[in-house]
Every structure is written in C-alpha cells, then in structure tokens.
Amino acid sequence: MSEYEVPPSPFHRRLFRKTRRQFRSSKRHWLIISTLVILVLVILHFTKRFAIYSTSTGLFECDSNRLNVDSIPVPSVKNPARLADTWNTLRTIFDAHPPKPSNLPRLKHKSDGEPPAKEELKHLLNITESDAHATRIEHTAVMRHIPPYPEALFSGRGIAMLAGGRYSEFAATALGMLREVGSKLPVEVWMKDKTEEKQGWCSELEKEGMVCRRLSDHMNVTALSHPYQWKVFVMLFSSFEELLFLDADSIPIKDPDPIFDSEAYRDKGAILWPDYWKHTGSPWLPYVIGLSDGASDMLQEERTVESGQIVWDKHRHWKSLCLATYYNYYGSRYYYTLISQGWAGWGDKDTFPMALKAYREPYYQVPHDIITAFVYGTTHGVGMVQSNPANDTSAEPLFLHSNIVKWSVEEFLCLGCPPSTNKASSTSALENTGSPIHSHLKEGKRIFATESFKEAGMDPEPLLWKCMEYSACRSVWGSSQLCKQTRDYMTKTFRYQFKPSRTASMIGYGDRVCVVDPR
16 A cells, blocks of 8 residues: 555545445346346347237237248249259250141130030140150150259259239238248249339248249240240249149149148158039140050049149159159140140140150049139139148138139229239229229128038138238338228128237337237
C-alpha cells in the first residue's frame, strides 16, 4: 500500500463485500433473464414461420398444418451434363427412326357421340399393310437401340408436377393439399420455360420443399408442337428415380406417400389409373408395337388409362419410359392418332401402357372404376375421383382429378379481372351466371355433392378451401379482393373463423390471421 493511501475502515470493507455480493447476484439474474429472453425470441422466430394459418388454437395461437420446411429437402439435379447427354442419345435414335408415314392426321369425331363399333374401328384410318410394316421396323429398331439405365443419374422418391401459365394456379391448390394431407416427399414443379413462371411463386415453393424446373433447360421445347407431349419429358428429366407424376389439376385428397410402400408398387413398379372408356385404337397398333403378327382387335376390350397421376420406377421401367418418350416425340404427328384414332382421350395418356406392353414389362392398373364427382345439387361433373392402389377390396378416394372444374381462386372469385387469353373464360365463376358453380359461390353453397366421398367418410372440400385461402391471402396469387371473397365464402359455407394473431402482432410480425376450422 502506498504511503498516500488510507486503509479502508471496517465499515467500508463490509459495504464493499455486500455490494460485490449484490452485483454477483444481480449478474446471475441478468444472465438468467437474458437467456430466457433469447430462448423466447428463438421460439417465436420459429413460431412465426408457422403462425401463418391453422386449424386449431394452441400455445402460439396458429399451429399450421403446413410441415416444417426444413424436414423436406429441396431436390436438385445431380449431373445436368450427363442428363443432357442421355437425352441427346435418345433424340438421335428417335430422329433416325420416324414412323411411316411421318404424319397421321387426327380424325374428327362428335364429342358427344358413342365410340365407334369394332367393325368401324377397322376402317377409320387409311393405313396400308406396307405402311404398318415399315413403322413396325422403325419401332423395333428404337426398342433395340434404347441405351441401358443410366446408373446414379437419378435418385430417391419424389413428386413431379407439370404446371405453367393458368395451370400454375391450379397447381398452387394441389400443392397446398399435398402438404395439408401430410405428404413429406420433395416436389419438382415443371414448366415449359421461363415465360410460364409466375414471379415470386418459385421462391414460395422452396419454403415447402419444392422447386421449379424448366423443360427448356434440358431440350428444345419448340420441337414439341402440343402440350400433351410435355408430360413424359417431365418424367424423363425429373431427378427422382421413383416418382409420382401429377397433373396440375390432380389434387391429392389423402396422403399419397404410402403408395410407394404398397404391394402393387413393390410387385410392379408402375401404377396407372383407369379412364372411362375402352380402347378405340387402330387394329394396326398391336402389330406396329410388336404384340401381334398382323392387324388385331386384341386391345379393344381393354380399359384405357388416364394420366393425371402416374407412379413410375425409372430403374425398373427405364426402357419403357424411353419408348413412351418416343411415342410422345412423334405423338401429335402420328402415335396419338394411331392409339386412339382421334377419339376421346387423344393425347399422351395411353402411350404409357403401350410402351409397357411393347417391352412385356409388368404394371398395375387400378381395378376400381372412376367415381365422378358432381357439383352439389346438379348433374354437372366436377372431376374424376381416383382410388388408392393400396386398397384392392374397395374404392378408397385418393386423388381428385379436377378435369372439369379447376380450383383457382382467380377463376372462381375474381371480380373485374381483365380478360386474358390464358383463361378459360373472360369472367370468373362468381361473375359468370352461366357457370355451374356461380350460384354456389354467390349464395355460400358447397361445390361438391358429398355422395362422391360419403362411403369413405371423407369431405375434402373444406381443406381445399383452406388451400385456396392460402393462395388468396398469403401468396403471389392473391389480392385483398380475392382474400376477402374467399374468407367470406368460407365463413358462410363452412363456418371457418379468421382471428388475428396476438403473438404475431406482439413480436412485430404484422397482421397475421389464424384460420380456425370449427370441425
């Protein structure tokens, strides 16, 4: 101690010790408080990601059914250069072996007429025996030259959906349902090219384990003259080895993930769903693809398929997928007409079973008939209800292929939207008094007749509207007008409630609204 320093008195020493104890105690308290504050902020940070909308009230008011996005990886292409090489190899084979003649014009039929009788089917197309034989030779060469499966180019299981343009609006509803019903599979959303992308939508999809893809990144899409040709190329270019393909208007009404664990898939590796009618193809079709030694009616008692949903293991069915690609490559010019003779279903749908048959590869065709869903109180169809392939004994609804009434908030409810060449109608169903669902939207009546789902004890419509509310109020597809119209309809028809989130407001996250389902 310096000679100038005065030693502390006993009183000052006691005061110093007391102050030090209080400081240490206070420091511990502040440490505990700070830790708790940080913990609460972390919890609220993650909570606000899911406090978008809900079907229940919980600790943080809005427990969302949309899954934790971090648990679903966004898919990526493993080797784009090798994928390009694979397609270039196939394209070279296809170009070298066109059908003969190269153009088979689509026949015109009355859309509401009965399918042609067997005898009439024999004479619809002017195909000579020499033409059929020449095409069979080209077809055989393609089958012989298709390369083996490209190991390690594709991997995993996932869902591939074809969207773009107005169909992206339908896809927004279907993809919302996919997550709402519990699917945890990654998803690729395919479009023809950049011009078909909705600004901001792809960024939204990534938050739910989904990613946008473009066909134009892998091929010259101008070579394809009809949109029906795009589907098989989505399946071919998809990064998934095992995939469920969905049309943008094919809506899962139950979790489809267990399909991959079903006996049908384990045994066959390819699953197709039925269409309404039997084959109307040319008698030369079985001969061209190598099923018969001459013209034959062997396929005409079989049920056709519809391709709104397809399950395919590319490893087990690589060559048939490539052959289906060949059929579609020349589809609008030749094979679509050969397969259907221009009748209902002209397009890609039956190229898939034909390719499987040509290679004698097994596949599972769902045995249950389509259940037609109707607009409530009418005989107007909504779409086709397709059954679960895991259930052989009864028709258990799994997909709603909305091929008639398309689920889009803008096409349902938009008021005063400008006319667009991209829309089926210049006015929304709410504005168009001729729409089969006009009075339902105006008066707050449900869209579906419940009989389509009664036996299965299901009612997917309230959940569908929850997905529509997401698009209308929380997405690039929405607007304040669409949001209000959608919520008003949901409140009136299904007694949904929309309550502001106090938690979101408290942490400065804005005016978030919880969706409360009264069921």
